[in-house]
Amino acid sequence: MTALDPARQTELEAAAFRRLLSHLRERSDVQNIDLMNLAGFCRNCLSNWLEAAAGDRDVPMTRAEAREHVYGMPYEDWKAAHQREATATQQAEFEQGVPPRHD
Template sequence: MKKLTEAEQTAFEAAAFRRLVAHLRERTDVQNIDLMNLAGFCRNCLSNWYGDAAREAGVALTKDETREIVYGMPYEDWKRLHQTEASDSQKAAFEKNTPHG
């Protein structure tokens, strides 16, 4: 495997993140609960991780700001436009797969 420079690795990771975010913005039919049940993370997780990275770099971003970065719009707008009520089976799977501690 080719050894990447740190700059290349960072650039490629950033490009992959941007592509993932763009994909999730297009796939509004995929609900966060589906992502959580299948992959263990969702759009909100991505926005939280973004905020964590910003804080580690000394940049304070609010939860609303990081969610808007990931969703491409204010979170409340996205929920109103795209979020559906979770089914009983989705809720049951979420409860089964979510660690409670």
């Protein structure tokens, strides 16, 4: 990869993050447990990382604000509209491969 100056690297990483959020918002059919089982992180992990990054930089941000940024709406609204009860298979897969916490 071409060497990037820090500002350009940050710009590209931010663009990629915005695209990831857009993709996850479009794919509300993909449940967080599916993401956890396949990739070891989910939308909540992303919001926790965003909240932590804000805190590291002394930017005020609550967990609710971080989740609203990631989900594109208040978390409770997203859950009501899109979250389904985990199946027994999904839950078993999760329990077998519970990844370490990322927040």
